[in-house]
Amino acid sequence: MASVAQPAGAGAGTQTVARPAFKKESGLWSWITTVDHKRIGLLYGVTAIVYLLIGGLEALVIRTQLIEPNNDLITLERYNEFFTMHGTTMIFLAVMPLSSAFFNYIVPLQIGARDVAFPRLNAFSYWVFFFGGAILSLSWLANAAPNMGWYGYAPLTERGFNLGRNVDFWALGLQVLGIASVAASLNFIITILNMRAPGMTLMRMPLFTWNALIVSILIVMAFPAITIALALLSFDRFAGTSFYIPYIYDEATRQIVARGGDPLLWQHLFWIFGHPEVYILILPAFGIISELIPVFSRKPLFGYAVMVYATATIAFLGFGVWVHHMFTVGLGPVPNSVFSASTMLIAVPTGVKILNWTSTMWGGQLNFTTPMLFAVGLVSQFVIGGISGVMHGSPPIDQHHNDTYFVVAHFHYVLFGGSIFALLAGIYYWFPKFTGRMLSEKIGKLHFWVTFAGFNITFFPMHFLGLEGMPRRYGTYGEGSGLQFWHVVSSLGSYLLGFSFLIFMYNIAVSLQRGKKAGNDPWDGATLEWSIPSPPPVYNFATIPVVRHRDPLWEEKYGQYEGEGHTEEETVETTIAGFKIGEGQAPDEDAVEQAERRAEAGDEHNIHLPNPSFWPVVASLGIFLAAMGLLFSYPRIPIGALDLPLLTAAGIVTLIAGIYGWSLEPAS
Amino acid sequence: MERRDQDDQSPTPRRRSFAFRIVSLTALALVVGLVLVGCGGDNNPYSHISPRSSTTRDIQSLYKLVFWMALIVFIGVQLFIVYTALRFRQRGNEADRPAQIHGNKRLEIAWTLIPAAILLVILIPTIQTMFEFSADAQEGEYVIDVYGKQWWWEIHYPGLGPNGGPLITANEVRLPEDRKIKLQLHSNNVIHSFWAPQLFGKHDVIPGHVNEIGFTPENPGIYYGECTEFCGVAHALMRFTMVVDPQEEFDAWVASYNTERPAFDANPQTGDVSEAPRSFGICIGCHAINGTNAVAAQAGLTGNPYSVGAAPNLTLFGCRDFIAAGALANTPENLAIWLHNPAGVKEGNYMALQIKEGTLTQEQINELVPYLLSLKPAGGCPETARQEQNLHMEQGEE
Amino acid sequence: MATAVELERAHGAGHGDDHGHADHPPTSTGLDHRKLLMWAFLASDCMFFGSLIATYMIYRGRAEDLGFAPFPSEILDIPYTSLSAFVLLMSSLTMVLALSAIQKGDHRGLRIWLAATALLGSIFLGGQYFEFTEFYHEGLSLQTNMFGASFFVLTGFHGAHVTIGVIWLLTLLFLSLRGGVKQEDSLDVELAGLYWHFVDIVWIVIFTLVYLIPYEEVSETQTGAFALLGGILRSVAAIF
Incomplete structure (x- = not known):
């Protein structure tokens, strides 16, 4: 009972029925045409880790440039490219897709489904993401890496100030990535709402799945704003509009001419997307932690309902705080007061989460495995980022903190100490499910402590640098400024942090070969993914499980599990919710009946799996070609006379062919 | 604690002590850092925890309030986490699963309300301070226009220049002591942000908008500032x-600024150069010097935002401390380096479109350097503020 | 680019992955996957048009402020556009009739009403094309002033949506003629209908904000509202 690392196959056995035979596909073609959510999840994961390492290398170049004053390791122009690409890569190509990898792999397993609602749309999302990442990466080869900051404030992005293709690579890359994110998120929303196993009411969903749902809704609602912002920017750059341009200079008359555009429109549109984006990055992490802490405390999550509501509140308020990125633009005391209040308000549900996680641990039997170390590390480190966030939620203080290293420290505590810690925890936790083998605990613990130390040594001194007045996005600083000491500390820390990722890679490499066999349920898990073999069969569940409890697997293993605690919890639900979302404990009668009928009819012989399809790849390739065409003969898109670049025309034809091929192809 | 360690069979004590060492060393380093910054802050001209005006003192007192509350919350929460983690860690001898607690309504309501209350305590003075600042920005005895350029600052004192026009200078804002100053921020190119950490907080300089800063400099001295909104290569x-002088010094500076100087011809070919060297002819398309006929340069919002035509006004250049918006200290050697190859000193600057390496010969540079440094008032530069200055900016080494 | 994806999504959904499995397990919400997908997508599209409309509203009146003619008040032809708006609204009616026909198994009715809807949509597009060229001849282009830029971009994106809708309807018509749309596939038609009605509703909003509301009053109401909010907050702050 007390053992946690159980021997193989010791998990609860729902796999009593004969397993249907599905031949396992292999080879490159099978990966390209796959529509299996688990394989797509792995593709997302591997791609994202590659980009995480690339983004990390970019960060190391930045840190090395700053290790001494007036350093000329790289030129200022190159430095601007590095920090822009570091931000863009980490946000859009590392953290978001890594979250997406977990959504893809884990969510269907947690809700007892055999796949996502639209498997081919899922494959399409991955390939569009892949090509979007390719567009951004190719900018290095074209010697035109984006160089205006990941937030691309107009008018620095306008042609008057940025004639090269740098901005176009960025704008088109983000548009393509936006398509991928929205398509994937629509898919997750439908999957989670529509494909839950019988008896799994919304209020019985694992919190990770809840967070996946909420993040998907955020993506679907937030991305259109940046799509429009970027579209208007492209109109400005190529169609002669002036959405973000207040003045132009007429070379002939040597006069400044008013145009009527407003650079603040960009800032508003961008941050209406950009602030929810912050929660898009952090909420998956919160979801992962909410899964891990109960399992390694051997106690259910403290205040499940409140955690759900807190997540939803954070997401909702996330749309109402964007102006706190703009406290120095001079909107006036009234808007600043309103948005300062909403910003501080958002700290409340976040604080509740921290305390609820700690209370989950309180009175438990904490098993400090590597994933648990990362999880508790997150709880502790995120507090630092959260508190400094409240500090610059106050506009007068933000007038000092804004655009200094204090802010850099803040959001790295949130995004590294938060998101990346959780994603690493998630990898350690679910790696056995992905591969059937455990990651080495010994190396894992070393990895954690080196990461923890490297992280703090890198980013804590940035608070000091910020207070000493070091602005962000400075590729150089003066000798007499007294800043060098902390820059050196921070740079040394970053090398340690970089080293920690080598340990991590080593752990993965070794464990893939020689890791301990995991079995179904190595951690004594509470959720459905641990009821099936590791790695799961193509069809996931031979029989779709019936869910009677919030922690279905614990209920099954420990029986009598839904005892006392539950009545109180339900009171919390009803009082705080005010309306019913998840009703009673017994699964819906109809659903159970149907499930039983299906089981009697021999469900395992009736498993429909979608066929592999190459149309998603064709369609996404079309998008890629169209974008490349625009990039490599970019001035030729006058509106009206359709003078499209050849490659773009070819891309559009490919896209249309892909869509029609896809539409007319039978799904399974 | 020790007793527990003996009971503990599972994670080896050796590993924990390794971990403990890392954590404690890191923590120690950070605390030492905090102390160092706390003590050293006063000496750093860019540090914003060493306020030198009423505005920054207001921010500082707000910051102190928030900082102490944050510190208490931080310590409280970390202790809660660490204590929980240590006390409830698995010992391997547990007979049964722990009590399965699903939540506690009262506790959860409490820790929703308490943070909300703490935040309210921060919010109220925050809003008060903001409204005070906006009231400060309404009034001003001296109105000064600041124009953000790529990558330097043009400063206009309306009405103080020749013939009632603006007095135009660059990168060095001279201010009279104890007067209400109102800065108006303009740009016709990209967004910049104007920040002198010891005097006032950041205010963005946005094309199409005019932002205002109101403050009162209280002590004579030299204060440093920088652009804090990413605005391109440099x-x-x-x-x-910002040089704060007593009123009479300031007035003397204004007067000497407006003194007539001998004119020289704009055309380097036919030039009858009375005082300026012939080679200055290449400069006057972009640089103006008051009291001379070098007046072609465009100033303010009408200046060319992305090419040549608008560059710093060089009147009284000899009194400035820095060249090229703080890139180099203003010494004869540095000035020669700058004129030799501006792009090598300050990457991306628009002067480098005209002056490439070798554009100016050594003889021309030898002519120009003494001329430029000679641009000062007859009685020498105002010196008051300089006594205590220590030049924190880089001393050129290119 | 975005429009291509819509077609993509719409078609991925329209002939989706659950095609033809009567015995497929029921969904948790009871709604078909594709229908839910369409609703979620339309929610996203709301934000898309929301951003565009917000942009238009921010620059509303900017051309007059700067004195860059032509101004919307002199160039917008409300009776003409009312007529094309009416045509688009009528197409929603024919869309409803098309759906009800296929639900009754009336294939001929389906084809007639699909064709009618596509035709009405095309008339609207033709009207828009005529309006755009007319404006262009009167001197309004994307580059002329902020009104030109925001007007053409907003109505242009809407027109692109209508175009995709027409292509979708024609595809359904083509499939139906080949016998590909059966009575039990009525959801395929319903999805196109959802999209079509949405595009219509968006036009009502655009028509109201761009054409119907006269051009001076709006900015006053806006400043009035902000002044009121400012006054309230100022007095709250004064209390402390």
């Missing part, structure tokens, strides 16, 4: 100084 080399 963003990191867009600094400025």
Whole structure:
């Protein structure tokens, strides 16, 4: 009972029925045409880790440039490219897709489904993401890496100030990535709402799945704003509009001419997307932690309902705080007061989460495995980022903190100490499910402590640098400024942090070969993914499980599990919710009946799996070609006379062919 | 604690002590750092925890309030986490699963309300301070226009210049002591942000908008500032100084600024150069010097935002501390380096479109350097503020 | 680019992955996957048009402020556009009739009403094309002033949506003629209908904000509202 690392196959056995035979596909073609959510999840994961390492290398170049004053390791122009690409890569190509990898792999397993609602749309999302990442990466080869900051404030992005293709690579890359994110998120929303196993009411969903749902809704609602912002920017750059341009200079008359555009429109549109984006990055992490802490405390999550509501509140308020990125633009005391209040308000549900996680641990039997170390590390480190966030939620203080290293420290505590810690925890936790083998605990613990130390040594001194007045996005600083000491500390820390990722890679490499066999349920898990073999069969569940409890697997293993605690919890639900979302404990009668009928009819012989399809790849390739065409003969898109670049025309034809091929192809 | 360690069979004590060492060393380093910054802050001209005006003192007192509350919350929460983690860790001898607690309504309501209350305590003075600042910005005895350029600052004192026009200077803002100053921020190119950490907080300089800063400089001295909104290649080399003088010194500076100087011909070919060297002819398309006929340069919002035609006004250049918005200290050697190859000193600057390496010969540079440094008032530069200054900006080494 | 994806999504959904499995397990919400997908997508599209409309509203009146003619008040032809708006609204009616026909198994009715809807949509597009060229001849282009830029971009994106809708309807018509749309596939038609009605509703909003509301009053109401909010907050702050 007390053992946690159980021997193989010791998990609860729902796999009593004969397993249907599905031949396992292999080879490159099978990966390209796959529509299996688990394989797509792995593709997302591997791609994202590659980009995480690339983004990390970019960060190391930045840190090395700053290790001494007036350093000329790289030129200022190159430095601007590095920090822009570091931000863009980490946000859009590392953290978001890594979250997406977990959504893809884990969510269907947690809700007892055999796949996502639209498997081919899922494959399409991955390939569009892949090509979007390719567009951004190719900018290095074209010697035109984006160089205006990941937030691309107009008018620095306008042609008057940025004639090269740098901005176009960025704008088109983000548009393509936006398509991928929205398509994937629509898919997750439908999957989670529509494909839950019988008896799994919304209020019985694992919190990770809840967070996946909420993040998907955020993506679907937030991305259109940046799509429009970027579209208007492209109109400005190529169609002669002036959405973000207040003045132009007429070379002939040597006069400044008013145009009527407003650079603040960009800032508003961008941050209406950009602030929810912050929660898009952090909420998956919160979801992962909410899964891990109960399992390694051997106690259910403290205040499940409140955690759900807190997540939803954070997401909702996330749309109402964007102006706190703009406290120095001079909107006036009234808007600043309103948005300062909403910003501080958002700290409340976040604080509740921290305390609820700690209370989950309180009175438990904490098993400090590597994933648990990362999880508790997150709880502790995120507090630092959260508190400094409240500090610059106050506009007068933000007038000092804004655009200094204090802010850099803040959001790295949130995004590294938060998101990346959780994603690493998630990898350690679910790696056995992905591969059937455990990651080495010994190396894992070393990895954690080196990461923890490297992280703090890198980013804590940035608070000091910020207070000493070091602005962000400075590729150089003066000798007499007294800043060098902390820059050196921070740079040394970053090398340690970089080293920690080598340990991590080593752990993965070794464990893939020689890791301990995991079995179904190595951690004594509470959720459905641990009821099936590791790695799961193509069809996931031979029989779709019936869910009677919030922690279905614990209920099954420990029986009598839904005892006392539950009545109180339900009171919390009803009082705080005010309306019913998840009703009673017994699964819906109809659903159970149907499930039983299906089981009697021999469900395992009736498993429909979608066929592999190459149309998603064709369609996404079309998008890629169209974008490349625009990039490599970019001035030729006058509106009206359709003078499209050849490659773009070819891309559009490919896209249309892909869509029609896809539409007319039978799904399974 | 020790007793527990003996009971503990599972994670080896050796590993924990390794971990403990890392954590404690890191923590120690950070605390030492905090102390160092706390003590050293006063000496750093860019530090914003060493306020030198009423505005920054207001921010500082707000910051102190928030900082102490944050510190208490931080310590409280960390202790809660660490204590929980240590006390409830698995010992391997547990007979049964722990009590399965699902939540506690009262506790959860409490820790929703308590943070909300703490935040309210921060919010109220925050809003008060903001409204005070906006009231401060309404009034001003001296109105000064600041124009953000790529990558330098143009400063206009309306009405103080020749013939009632603006007095135009660059990168060095001279201010009279104890007067209400109102800065108006303009741009016709990209967004910049104007920040002198010891005097006032950041205010963005946005094309199409005019932002205002109201403050009162209280002590004579030299204060440092920099651009804090990313504005392109040389963003990191867009600094400025604010020199606060007693009123009479300030007035003397204004007067000497407006003194007539001998004119020289704009045309380098036919030039009858009375005082300026012939080679200055290449400069006057962009640089103006008051009291001379070098007046072609465009100033203010009408200046060319992205090419040649608008560059710093060089009147009284000899009194400035820095060249090229803080890129180099203003010495004869540095000035020669700058004129030799501006792009090598400050990457991306628009002067380099005209002056490439070798554009100016050594003889021309030898002529120009003494001329430029000679641009000062007859009685020498105002010196009051300089006594205590220590030049924190880089001393050129290119 | 975005429009291509819509077609993509719409078609991925329209002939989706659950095609033809009567015995497929029921969904948790009871709604078909594709229908839910369409609703979620339309929610996203709301934000898309929301951003565009917000942009238009921010620059509303900017051309007059700067004195860059032509101004919307002199160039917008409300009776003409009312007529094309009416045509688009009528197409929603024919869309409803098309759906009800296929639900009754009336294939001929389906084809007639699909064709009618596509035709009405095309008339609207033709009207828009005529309006755009007319404006262009009167001197309004994307580059002329902020009104030109925001007007053409907003109505242009809407027109692109209508175009995709027409292509979708024609595809359904083509499939139906080949016998590909059966009575039990009525959801395929319903999805196109959802999209079509949405595009219509968006036009009502655009028509109201761009054409119907006269051009001076709006900015006053806006400043009035902000002044009121400012006054309230100022007095709250004064209390402390």
